[in-house]
Amino acid sequence: MNNYKIEKKQSFRIISFKTLLDEGTSIHTPQYSIKKTTFFKSVLDNGQMASLRPYSEGPYGYAAVAIEDGHVYYYAGVQSSKLLPEHTDEVLFPAGEYLILSGSGGLSRLAFDKLENQAFGSLLTEEYDYEFEYSGGPIAEVLLNGNPMDAEVEVWVPVQKRKAT
Template identity: 55%
Template sequence: MANFLVEEKEAFRFVGYKVQLGPPAQIHAEGYSPAKTEFFKGVLQSGKMAALKPISESPYGYAVVTADQAGAFYYAGVVSSKPTEEGKEEVLFPKGLYLVVSGKGGLSRLAFDKLEDQAFHEILSGDIQYRYTGGPVAEVLLNGNPMDAEVEIWVPVEEK
């Protein structure tokens, strides 16, 4: 399992659109995948993602997963420090340690699901000295090709 590392990342701000995946639950659940796919496709097809391009401050594609007392949520959008317009949501990622798990090949949604399974069910449940903090998880498409994806997930962690 050499496809992961823990690194410090600077704080950043994500801006985009959100959908509720389900009632309060774990941040990662197998049943979320179809809803994530449909939502992201809808944001792309409606032109909403293209409308965010002018405020994007990163060449990568981003999605975010969060969970709190109100539910589990999925976002599609960009990294930006510019003001949020009406109808868009923001997610703040604090400066700190992140478990970065990477992979490539195949459809981006399947790759993200595989990496999230690996992060939550293998790496963080194993003998690693870190644990998940409960913060937002970033899904990052590095090469812009969702059909033959190069991806990472960034999971906020702290030492046990």
């Protein structure tokens, strides 16, 4: 089964709350999983995610991983072009091509981790004969069905044509 495709996306933005992922400097590492889960659960439990709902311009929940000033951050929020609420951050996703990986069933964190591992562990490696490579931008984790216990998810990885070596 082919669970991935390349799709052109317009630029978009998520408004969010963020936390530092201090376990590494790479955009993707399995050590981030527990901290991502803990952080996302905390913004749900303390009502921060609910405070962003009025700003949301779509039905999906978003998270992102981005490198900022040499540090890796994890964001939890909603897609929005509205004014940035106080005490929140934003992640800007440029227009361009994205590797879209899809999965469903089970816990959302496990599904996201599986898809990100597929992207960075096989598809976007030098060993795999794939025409695209990671472009360096933020990665989006999208909860499509609103149910983190039996999730339908996508991971959007910005890509560019692989450079000839």
